[in-house]
Amino acid sequence: MGIKSYCGVLEFSADEGVCYIPYWMMNNLCVQEGSEVIIRSMNLQKGTFVVLKPHETKFIDLANPKAILEQELTHYSVLHKGDTINITYGGREYAIDIVSCKPDDQICCVEADIEVEFQAPKDYVEPPPPEFKKNNSAIERAEEKKNQ
Template structure:
C-alpha cells in the first residue's frame, strides 16, 4: 500500500484515495460534458502493471455520504494525490473541493436499456431530442441508476435523472446499442379530468353568451289592450233585444219598399193583406184628374210597416231566411219617387 492517497491491492484491482477538485481548476471546461476524470501519472503506471482491460472504468465513492457513481478516465495529467472531475459528479457524490474520494477499478457490462427522466418539460421542446442525446452520450463511458447528468444544448443546461438501467444498475455505454426511454418530466402535471369536463361544458356556454342565447330573458311587459270590434249585446232598431251575445245579425230593420210597392201595384184579390187594402183606399181618396206615378205615399207605407213589425212575433228571423229575403228583393224598383200630375 502506498500511503494515504494511493495503493495497490492484489488480485488485479486498483484502489486509491484522492482529493477531488472540479475540472475548472485545470481549465478543461469541455470535460463538463461527460463523465471522465483526470488522474495523476502515477495511477497510469499502477494500472499498466495490473493489466487493466480497456476501456478503463472506475467506481467513485464518498464514504461519508454513502454515495457512489461510475466514470471513465480522460487523461493522466493531474497533480499527485489529486483527481479532477466534472462538477455535476461532485454534486451527485455530495463532495466539496478538497474532500477525499475513493476510486476503484470496475468492470461493467454493456447496457441494453436505459430510462431517463428530464427535470423540466422544456427538454421535450427540443426539435430532435434523440439526436441531441446521442451526441451528448458520446462523452459518457457509463451510466449509473440514481445519477443526475447534465446536458448542454443551445447555451442551456438540461438535468436528466437515470431512472432505470438494464441488465444492471451500472452499465457501460461505449460502442453499444442501447434502447432509450423517457419518463414524464418532474414538473409535469397531469390535467385534471374534472377540470377538463368543466372547461368543455363552459365552452358552449361561453359561445351561447357571445351569441346572446344564454342571457337571462327580460321580464315580459304587459300587452297593450287590443281593439275588438262588434262586442256587446245586439239591439234592434225598434229597441227590442236580440237573443245571443254576439253582434246583431237580425233581419229586422227598416222594411224594404219591395213589399209595399208590390202590394200597391198588384191587383187586389182574395189574398190581399189589410195593409194593401188601406193603401188602395189612400190612393182612392186622392183628388180626381191626377195620375200618380208610384206606389202611393212613402211615409204612409213606412208607418204601416212599423205597425206590422209591432204586431209580428219578437223572435228574430233565422239567418238563412234573412239571406233568402235579401236575395228575393229586386235590385231595381220601378215607379218610385214623387208623383206628378199632367197639369204640372
C-alpha cells in the first residue's frame, strides 16, 4: 500500500463515493483533486504526547508559540507521525511536522490532554560558540608574578 494519513470526520454531507479532505492532507498523500483514495474506519487511542518540528524559526519567535499551537491543534481530530500540518496565525501559515506521537504513531486528539514538545525548527542554525579573548590584565598579572 502507498502513503497513509489519518483524519476524523467533520460531517457526512458529501455525495456517496466522495470525500473532501484538506489540502495539507492531499499534499501529505501526494494526491490531486479528483484522485481516488482508499478510506478505512479505525479506532485510535487518545493521544498523550506529541513532538512537533516547525519548518521556520519565525513560528517559535511568536509571542507564545506553545499556546498558539495548543489552540490550533483543537482543529485537528487526529495526528499522525510523519504528517505535516499547517497552522494559521496572524495571517500567516506555518508548516509543522509531526515527529512522534504517544501512545501510538497515530493518535486521537478529541478531548485529549496532550503534552507538546518542540524540536528545533528545520531552518534553525546553531549560534556560533562565544569567542574567548585573553584578558590582558590577567596576562600581565601572570607575567608580574614571574618577575617577582
